[in-house]
Ligand SMILES: O=C(NC/C=C/[C@H]1O[C@@H](n2cnc3cncnc32)[C@H](O)[C@@H]1O)c1cc([N+](=O)[O-])cc(O)c1O
């Protein structure tokens with residue numbers, strides 16, 4: 324059967340990127356998506372904004388919702404000091420398999436710790452297969468996480484708001500926690516945007532950019548949880 328787009332993206336990384344070099348993995352994926360096949364990675368332009376926010380926050384605990392191929396996982400992990408806990412959630416096993424290989428190819432697998440959700444044994448790779456709605460309530464129990472300093476939202480757009488409310492309910496956000504949301508214009512997350520921009524519990528700011536690898540407007544919304 325025909326390969327999938329994530330598999331073709333992985334093959335491009337294995338063929339063209341320098342093993343153990345995260346920047347080369349990132350550049351290879353961006354080149355592939357610009358010149359061969361578009362894919363829904365946050366991309367280089369919005370990725371630079373993501374980088375600046377990660378550096379500014381320098382989180383000791385971080386959560387990514389929607390790993391997909393692991394592009395933004397590598398972008399984030401390459402900026403984190405060792406010992407940081409970056410949990411990335413992906414419920415599609417095929418995407419998770421590709422992401423794990425891309426994370427390992429970049430040499431970041433020890434930095435990006437994952438705990439499986441099978442509850443049987445904890446294999447330390449930071450990629451958890453499971454749905455955010457099921458996993459968020461288990462963060463303390465499974466990973467010993469008290470609160471997240473940084474959350475990157477890039478999964479199904481209608482999950483941003485329910486998962487943000489779930490993070491609040493599970494007390495996984497503290498005063499000063501930063502939420503950074505991709506695609507708030509395209510494809511758009513209107514209910515999430517309305518919430519973080521009008522809730523007294525958040526201070527929000529929009530970073531105008533473009534949809535990855537295109538000239539279409541898109542942007543990132545950075546929201547500080549005020550407690
Ligand atoms: O649709 C987009 N992203 C959805 C991303 C979804 C990814 O997150 C996972 N997921 C979903 N809910 C989950 C819950 N729990 C765990 N993984 C989950 C899905 O298995 C997929 O790997 C998108 C679309 C465009 N676009 O131009 O069309 C551009 C973008 O930048 C995008 O991010």
Ligand SMILES: [Mg+2]
Pocket residue numbers: 363364365477505506
């Ligand atoms: Mg996105």
